[in-house]
Ligand SMILES: [Zn+2]
């Protein structure tokens with residue numbers, strides 16, 4: 001598979017604080033992910049049905065104070081996170097992480113997203129090239 005990747009890569013992956021994961025991207029964008037939201041977005045087979053894509057993780061079963069204990073780089077495309085609640089099977093691809101970026105710019109509805117530096121998926125896939 002030769003999927004074209006125009007997606008920026010992280011140049012720095014760390015913590016914003018005890019709870020939040022911070023990623024600095026090649027294009028200068030910075031994403032801060034609240035720990036619990038990332039935990040809830042875990043893409044592993046235990047949390048998301050592989051066939052239907054339906055989320056299985058039950059929000060109320062995730063402690064409010066969940067946070068990453070360990071962040072490991074997986075090759076050059078993803079990270080895995082070991083969580084305080086013992087969960088560690090999720091692999092977060094950079095692509096997914098970028099799509100998950102909760103910042104105001106990335107959360108902007110696609111029709112309004114006119115930024116060239118925003119790497120949000122909506123722009124990449126939906127903007128008609130005139
Ligand atoms: Zn999971």
Ligand SMILES: [Zn+2]
Pocket residue numbers: 029030031101102103104105106107
């Ligand atoms: Zn963003």
